[in-house]
Amino acid sequence: MYAMDSEYSMLDDAIKTVMRRSAGDAVLLGYLLRRMMDEKLWAKQYDSLCGYLREELHMDYTMACRFEAINRKYSIGGHSKDIDEKWEGFSQGVLIEMLNMPPELEAKVTPDMTVRQVREVKRQARREARCAALGPVGKVFSYR
Numbered sequence: 800m801y802a803m804d805s806e807y808s809m810l811d812d813a814i815k816t817v818m819r820r821s822a823g824d825a826v827l828l829g830y831l832l833r834r835m836m837d838e839k840l841w842a843k844q845y846d847s848l849c850g851y852l853r854e855e856l857h858m859d860y861t862m863a864c865r866f867e868a869i870n871r872k873y874s875i876g877g878h879s880k881d882i883d884e885k886w887e888g889f890s891q892g893v894l895i896e897m898l899n900m901p902p903e904l905e906a907k908v909t910p911d912m913t914v915r916q917v918r919e920v921k922r923q924a925r926r927e928a929r930c931a932a933l934g935p936v937g938k939v940f941s942y943r
Contacts, residue, residue, distance in 0.1 A: 821891040822873070826882040829870025832863050833878070868898050893917055 835841055841851035852858045871877050873886045888910035896917045907920050
């Protein structure tokens with residue numbers, strides 16, 4: 800039993816390490832996509848950016864834009880190959896989930912949180928905003 804617990808812990812730690820590293824890889828991918836798009840290097844081989852994304856990367860425009868946004872928001876200075884140290888330790892999924900969060904909500908998210916937990920932070924904020932909009936009556940009748 801102890802050996803299984805040890806193996807579980809080892810694998811769990813390895814998975815979490817790779818997930819955190821993948822956040823840095825997402826920042827790098829966003830940087831590379833931004834260069835390809837900004838410099839229109841895809842035009843040398845393809846008639847359209849979407850054609851390049853689909854044929855070469857098996858990715859749609861929406862996904863490419865998401866990686867660009869990750870680079871803008873989470874890289875050093877907003878246009879770097881490297882993830883800002885403030886975001887090191889966060890998983891790629893959590894960074895994606897935080898893309899449209901206001902800073903006051905971002906402050907509630909920690910590197911050890913799951914995507915599900917981040918979504919709950921967002922849900923709670925929406926509930927609080929709805930209750931605040933309704934005033935004192937909303938606080939009495941809010942049960943969700």
